[in-house]
Amino acid sequence: MSSVLTANSPIGAAPLKSRQPGKRAASWGGLASLGKYREIIIAVALFLLFDLGVLVLNFYTSFKIDQDTVAINLSGRQRYVSQRVARTLLELDAMRTAGLAYKPETLAELRNGTKIFQMSHVAFREGGTIPGGDGKPVYLEPVVSERGRALEDKVEALWRPYYELLQPLMRNDDFAPGQLAAALTYSQANNIKLLGVANDFVTETQQIGASRASVLRMVQTGGIILALLNFAFILFKFLRRLTTSDAAIEAANEENREILTSVREGLFLLTPEHQLGSQLSSSAHDLFGKTLAPGQDFFELLSPLVSEKALKDAQDYVELLFSPHVKEKLIQGINPLAEVELTVKNRLGQNTARYLSFYFNRVQDGGTVRHLLVTVQDITQKVELKAKLSDERQRSQKELSMMLKAFETDPAMMRMFVERAEVSLLEVNDLLRSTSSATSETQVLKAVDGAYRRIHAIKGDASSMGLEILASLAHQFESELQKLKDSGAATGEALLALPLPLEDLLSKVAAFKKLSQNRSASPALPSPESVLQGLNASLAKLAGDVAVDCGKRVNATVRMGSALDMPADKMDLVREVAVQLVRNAVVHGVEAPLTRLACNKAAEGQVEVNLGRDEGGQWLLSVRDDGAGLDPVHVRRRLLELKWYTAEQLESFSDKQIASQIFKPGFSTAQAASQHAGRGVGLDLVQSNVQRLGARLLLSSNPGQHTEFKIYFAA
């Protein structure tokens, strides 16, 4: 098994560490492996040596046995020859007695027999080449055994005189009868003895042969036993070593498995062909949100998860890492995958954003980069924490700047604002509380709408005071309320989200209250003129601020001169209306500078706000802008998009009826909600306040020219 982490170490010690530089590791490995197998090599060499030894001995002994066989044969022939000599002597004597001539073949037989006996006898004693059974010369070794020598001596003692007596018969055919008689007499006297000795000698040569065969057997047996023992040793050694290394490999694999299944990081090797290695940590699959397969192309895996540019950068970076001449440490800083945002499905099948970091480390062998070890970590929490921290920092900076702004604001204005805001927030709380006794969902939604309007008014008020943090808190609160409305069911858990932002707002407002109380040490009320100036200035500033945020240019003229005569509670409602209408005029009325220029208008839009009394003594608040005007076509299209009415219904409505729709809660022509527009609450709030004032609202608009809201109410 090619294991990622085992590398060269069979017991897998410190498998995650990078390996020794290649050459040294290889030479150490070579020596170690020779040392490891030394015993086995020696044992195999011994095994061969034993086998060779036995083979050589076998050859030698077989050769000796061959010689012994010759000796047995020749000693047998000598015994036989001695009897032939004795018999031919008797035959010759019989021929002589009968007066017959000696037969030449009998004489030849005698001579041949005597010669062979003599030659064999000498050869047995001293060694020598003699004719064998088939007449071919064979070499006979001298008999060296003690008993053999003794028997030879006996043969010598019996044969020597016999041979001497036979000499005259050997030389020529005309030997004297006495010479034959002498030889015959000796033969008859000693033949039995000679036969006996020759017999014993045959037995002796047989015994020599037999003992050599038994030595051969013993040697063979011993050799085979030694070879077998050696074989058993090798087997034992090998098996033990195999078992040990198998166990070590198994243990290493088990450790690797444990590491790979429990490590929280995604770990795998990347081949130079950019394929995933065979070993993947379990977390790798979880981190990618799908099952990875060994051999899979890494960049194919990445491509649906990251942008095209990030993918290209990653490919270049990996190429660099596979180039051995580039220093790894130098390029670690440019890792393009240090923070990758992915969208993966969680266990519930929902898409969730996750941040992963990929780190690449080289796995080198000598001068070449064999693999890259890829470590994948989930850094979502870290990234979120960082974002949160930065949010907090921004927030505290905002708070600080707001506090500074609060210092700049006229203390009297500030005090009036916080008092209004506090009352409004407590009203919101009462509305939230009222849902407990609501008998129907409509009632709950009504309370939510009411709260929404209050919060929207506070948002506008805070914006006009330049208190952005309060405006954005109010905006967040609106978001919660919007969620509640969107969910359709204004009961249950969603309600739990409401008291928290409310409390946040209340505590901030309380902080401002404290601040303004400390600053205006004198309990005297602010002068009416300063209040009026502040009101005018704040509305003009609001128009300017909103315009900047929308990328527009606006000049606001605010004349709320008659406000001083109005009761405070009425004035608060009027102010809220003015704030919303000014925002509305800037966001929806005044066009962007380029559009205005294209329509032959000045780049800077005009917004006029007036509060005064008409001829009949009624109060009149008017907010007019020289913008695009209210386009009924646009409103119709939006109403259709919102699916509030069908196309047929919308066709049947008059333009006036269409225009009245813009005051309904939730209507907005903006596509997405921003801090200034889009939730459709502003005009709903206007409508609500108009009702509370018992006022009459007139809307006039000339497409491309102007929009004007006029609110009449009794003094």
Add this chain to the structure above:
Amino acid sequence: MATLNETDLKLFVDSIRTYLKVTTRQEPQITSAFLGTEDLEGFEFNGIVTFSGSHNGHVVVSMPARLVREILLLQHETDLRDSNLLDAVGEIANTLAGNARKSLGSELDISVPVKVQGLNSIKARVRKHPYVITLRWNHYEAMVCVDMDRRH
């Protein structure tokens, strides 16, 4: 002092919702969630759990007698004396304490629930404006007042 979040509120409310759902097979509805800006008028039977350690403050579960009586009846309880009703509220508060311990960590110290009958008004102790959540169960109203803060 870090403030509580929506999850913390949900934890307390869920304890009571789950308790009622398991014991009576009828889940209560959250009808409102607001801030206690003045002294709150509670109900007759109250279970109070006090927290210290990582958090500081207390949670009050307040229920009218009729509601508690109904819960007991649904549990086939026949003893409907006030002391038994008080015990039932104590048990609910105890469940809440157990869940809080599980969710808010080991550094939280939780008192044994205190049972109070006829609490006139609930005063804010830790927060300026405690969180108040009202529930409706079987036409009866109950209230949970979370007046606590996180220390760190």
